[in-house]
Amino acid sequence: MSVLPALGPSRSARRPATAERVLESGLRVLAVRRAGVPLIELRLRIPFAGRAVSHRARASLLSSSMLMGTADRSELDLAHALQEVGTELSVSTDSDRLLIGGVVLRAGLASLLDLLAELLTAASYPSSLVDGERQQLIEHLQMARTQPDVIARVARAKRLFGEHAYGRVLPGLDDVAAQTATTVRRLHRDRVQPDGSTLVLVGDLSLARTVDAVERVLSVWSPGAAPVTTAAVPKPAVGPALLVDRPGSVQSSLRLAGASCVRTDPGYPAMQLANLIFGGYFSSRYVENIREDKGYTYTPRSSIDHRQVGSSFYVDADVSTNVTAPALLETRYELGRMATLPVGQDELDNARQYALGNLALSTATQAGLAGMLSGLAGHGLGLDWLAAYRRRLLGVTVDDVFEQSRTYLAPAKLITVVVGDATAVHPDLAALGEVEVG
Amino acid sequence: MPAAPSYPIERLTLENGLRVVLAPDRSAAVVGVAVYYDVGMRSEPEGRTGFAHLFEHLMFQGSTNVEKMAHMRHVQSAGGVVNGSTRRDYTNYYEILPSNALERALFLEADRMRSPRITTENLANQISVVKEEIRVNVLNQPYGGFPWLSLPPVLFDTFPNAHNGYGDFADLDSATVADAAAFFDRYYAPGNAVLCLCGDLEVEPTAELVERYFSSIPARPTPPIPDAGEPDLTSERRQSTVDSLATAPAVALGWRVPDPVVDLDSYLPYVVLAEVLSEGDASRLEQRLVRRDQAALQQAAYLGLFGDPFDSRDPVSMTVQVIHPRQVGVDTVLAALDEEIDRLATDGLDDGELRRVNARIATQLLREADSVHGRTLRFAAYELVHRRAELLGELPGRLAAVTADDVAAAAATLRPERRAVLELLAGGTG
Numbered sequence: 001m002s003v004l005p006a007l008g009p010s011r012s013a014r015r016p017a018t019a020e021r022v023l024e025s026g027l028r029v030l031a032v033r034r035a036g037v038p039l040i041e042l043r044l045r046i047p048f049a050g051r052a053v054s055h056r057a058r059a060s061l062l063s064s065s066m067l068m069g070t071a072d073r074s075e076l077d078l079a080h081a082l083q084e085v086g087t088e089l090s091v092s093t094d095s096d097r098l099l100i101g102g103v104v105l106r107a108g109l110a111s112l113l114d115l116l117a118e119l120l121t122a123a124s125y126p127s128s129l130v131d132g133e134r135q136q137l138i139e140h141l142q143m144a145r146t147q148p149d150v151i152a153r154v155a156r157a158k159r160l161f162g163e164h165a166y167g168r169v170l171p172g173l174d175d176v177a178a179q180t181a182t183t184v185r186r187l188h189r190d191r192v193q194p195d196g197s198t199l200v201l202v203g204d205l206s207l208a209r210t211v212d213a214v215e216r217v218l219s220v221w222s223p224g225a226a227p228v229t230t231a232a233v234p235k236p237a238v239g240p241a242l243l244v245d246r247p248g249s250v251q252s253s254l255r256l257a258g259a260s261c262v263r264t265d266p267g268y269p270a271m272q273l274a275n276l277i278f279g280g281y282f283s284s285r286y287v288e289n290i291r292e293d294k295g296y297t298y299t300p301r302s303s304i305d306h307r308q309v310g311s312s313f314y315v316d317a318d319v320s321t322n323v324t325a326p327a328l329l330e331t332r333y334e335l336g337r338m339a340t341l342p343v344g345q346d347e348l349d350n351a352r353q354y355a356l357g358n359l360a361l362s363t364a365t366q367a368g369l370a371g372m373l374s375g376l377a378g379h380g381l382g383l384d385w386l387a388a389y390r391r392r393l394l395g396v397t398v399d400d401v402f403e404q405s406r407t408y409l410a411p412a413k414l415i416t417v418v419v420g421d422a423t424a425v426h427p428d429l430a431a432l433g434e435v436e437v438g
Numbered sequence: 439m440p441a442a443p444s445y446p447i448e449r450l451t452l453e454n455g456l457r458v459v460l461a462p463d464r465s466a467a468v469v470g471v472a473v474y475y476d477v478g479m480r481s482e483p484e485g486r487t488g489f490a491h492l493f494e495h496l497m498f499q500g501s502t503n504v505e506k507m508a509h510m511r512h513v514q515s516a517g518g519v520v521n522g523s524t525r526r527d528y529t530n531y532y533e534i535l536p537s538n539a540l541e542r543a544l545f546l547e548a549d550r551m552r553s554p555r556i557t558t559e560n561l562a563n564q565i566s567v568v569k570e571e572i573r574v575n576v577l578n579q580p581y582g583g584f585p586w587l588s589l590p591p592v593l594f595d596t597f598p599n600a601h602n603g604y605g606d607f608a609d610l611d612s613a614t615v616a617d618a619a620a621f622f623d624r625y626y627a628p629g630n631a632v633l634c635l636c637g638d639l640e641v642e643p644t645a646e647l648v649e650r651y652f653s654s655i656p657a658r659p660t661p662p663i664p665d666a667g668e669p670d671l672t673s674e675r676r677q678s679t680v681d682s683l684a685t686a687p688a689v690a691l692g693w694r695v696p697d698p699v700v701d702l703d704s705y706l707p708y709v710v711l712a713e714v715l716s717e718g719d720a721s722r723l724e725q726r727l728v729r730r731d732q733a734a735l736q737q738a739a740y741l742g743l744f745g746d747p748f749d750s751r752d753p754v755s756m757t758v759q760v761i762h763p764r765q766v767g768v769d770t771v772l773a774a775l776d777e778e779i780d781r782l783a784t785d786g787l788d789d790g791e792l793r794r795v796n797a798r799i800a801t802q803l804l805r806e807a808d809s810v811h812g813r814t815l816r817f818a819a820y821e822l823v824h825r826r827a828e829l830l831g832e833l834p835g836r837l838a839a840v841t842a843d844d845v846a847a848a849a850a851t852l853r854p855e856r857r858a859v860l861e862l863l864a865g866g867t868g
């Protein structure tokens with residue numbers, strides 16, 4: 001009873017049945033049958049990049065006002081109609097897309113599609129309600145800016161992407177204040193449009209009937225302006241560590257960042273495993289060092305973030321103020337070790353099994369699969385790509401991981417942002433290299 | 439109301455007292471393993487605030503046959519996820535894995551149920567980690583611990599219900615290996631735990647595996663469930679606290695509600711009431727406070743400390759919390775809230791409102807039940823707290839049986855004189 005049991009034979013997951021159709025309007029519809037529970041998950045992803053600095057503000061106000069009624073329904077009527085079929089729709093935006101998501105009782109899908117068509121073609125954005133929402137949005141943004149993680153993400157994005165659209169995590173308050181129902185309606189007319197958009201439906205549904213119903217109901221949704229393409233992301237200028245002062249802060253938020261290869265790059269499976277081995281899961285070097293050995297932090301982690309026109313590698317840890325510099329030193333040490341020495345075969349095998357298992361777990365639910373497919377759809381990828389990706393993970397070698405680590409995890413290639421009490425942490429940080437207080 | 443899928447439940451109890459729940463469902467190659475110990479924040483002795491949670495961390499520091507870090511590694515390198523958490527009435531540990539790793543998870547849970555490896559070094563390390571956890575979630579965060587840490591001491595008087603379950607730093611710093619050994623001995627007896635296995639498993643062979651790994655763990659006496667009962671409030675209590683990081687003020691209100699275990703039928707209307715009040719755009723508080731009056735930036739109403747209405751024993755509270763703009767006074771918020779509660783109590787629900795709210799409840803229950811992860815944790819919690827894992831399958835029907843009159847009657851009990859009010863004053867400048 002003292003020996004770890006070996007794993008039994010693995011049961012391979014069945015590939016779900018799918019149907020796909022690109023409608024005349026350019027909308028791509030993907031339906032996936034996964035019975036499980038009598039629900040259907042819905043994700044509508046609409047390309048929503050914009051060039052103007054004020055675009056994010058307008059898009060944010062649009063997303064928080066979209067459910068305020070239609071030509072035929074008041075805000076409350078709409079909320080009741082959605083609630084009737086068990087639905088709550090969420091509307092959100094980032095620099096790349098607008099996402100409408102929700103879940104509905106199986107029997108309510110037809111009603112939900114009707115309501116979606118009504119929203120897409122006749123959302124009304126009543127002036128009085130949009131004016132009130134604008135004030136609420138400003139207050140919410142002010143609240144967000146008091147969270148250390150948000151402060152750190154704002155500073156990191158600015159440092160990493162500069163003036164590129166990805167450099168702005170939150171819309172500016174002045175930009176929000178300048179928006180009106182008129183500017184939001186115009187944005188809806190031009191950009192809430194089907195060409196390039198993807199509708200994913202996953203759940204207890206009939207494939208052919210569902211795709212037919214979508215085509216019939218959403219035929220009223222016609223193309224607007226062509227989607228705006230985002231400029232390529234600039235190469236990060238590393239520069240000195242940026243120290244953002246937060247007087248009295250009991251912790252420092254350490255945030256490092258750099259480029260990652262994109263998901264479709266042949267080297268990406270090795271990059272995913274390099275990230276895991278470094279700090280992408282609990283059984284990683286970073287967690288073992290600064291949490292389980294040193295006790296500097298509860299939350300050390302690294303991750304890869306995929307955007308429409310580029311991917312990033314992130315390292316995050318919130319550490320006690322008095323160990324800020326030592327924690328940064330250990331962070332760079334572990335990154336340097338990844339970039340200059342090959343990982344162990346056992347580390348690679350463990351990370352690979354985790355990646356494969358996690359992919360299976362995260363797509364085993366209706367909601368997980370819908371989220372995954374919607375995200376992939378934004379890059380033109382789908383279930384075929386996922387299946388091939390599993391095979392590619394199996395082929396990754398220690399050398400492949402080393403190559404990705406040298407390219408993307410080397411500390412010399414990463415920007416550093418620290419949000420904390422500058423008076424307390426500056427002297428020790430300066431001992432490790434140049435620091436700029438911003 | 440759509441029928442929920444029915445989940446068969448099998449039970450056995452080992453000779454050492456370990457209660458085992460098996461919930462087979464072969465539809466995906468995923469299995470969940472959860473061990474729930476009947477010890478939570480309410481079991482902590484005075485002077486040892488935060489100890490249940492600190493001890494949860496220690497259970498990941500290795501055991502007789504498992505080195506430090508190895509528990510996580512063995513689960514993750516099998517493709518699984520692993521975690522634990524500490525609640526008022528229990529501490530849980532779980533693994534969700536590809537089903538070929540089931541035996542491995544049983545080995546790991548049995549090994550630490552038999553004897554965790556608690557050393558001075560690991561204890562010191564995890565005290566540091568827990569303090570960082572409290573800093574990141576509470577001390578360095580606007581609205582940190584609001585209201586789950588700050589409202590109970592207003593609503594309750596006794597130590598089990600009122601104390602800080604995350605822990606005072608002085609108590610955490612003074613914890614010793616001997617304390618941990620005594621805590622383990624007292625609370626981590628096999629007879630004080632429920633083991634729940636859910637998902638892709640066959641009952642007979644799995645029961646044999648459970649016997650093989652767990653039956654040789656010696657039985658120990660099980661402690662009594664802490665008596666946390668205390669009388670209801672008879673007059674309003676009101677306190678305030680300053681949050682130097684918050685820029686918008688907030689208020690939280692708590693009321694005692696019926697005992698969810700011994701009087702579930704009286705408790706269920708409050709679950710529906712919380713939905714009517716706060717769930718979604720059509721809810722009463724969203725419509726009134728956020729949309730119409732613009733007196734709130736966020737509102738929420740819920741039962742229990744962490745949002746699952748069915749995983750706590752009495753006393754349980756219903757909480758309403760509101761973050762509001764600086765220019766709106768707290769009394770304006772409270773007046774609007776009281777008016778909405780009175781309106782519900784007096785006029786009842788609108789036509790169709792109960793039907794619509796039930797559709798939302800059904801959707802949420804089904805969505806939670808779609809994942810092996812969600813089912814494993816709920817079966818285990820309901821078995822531990824209610825002695826009935828079957829409650830998960832019964833909830834849709836039982837909630838649907840709540841009438842509009844029941845909801846109105848529940849609303850009528852949310853009187854100002856029975857509530858505790860905690861105001862959060864925004865001291866931040868943004």
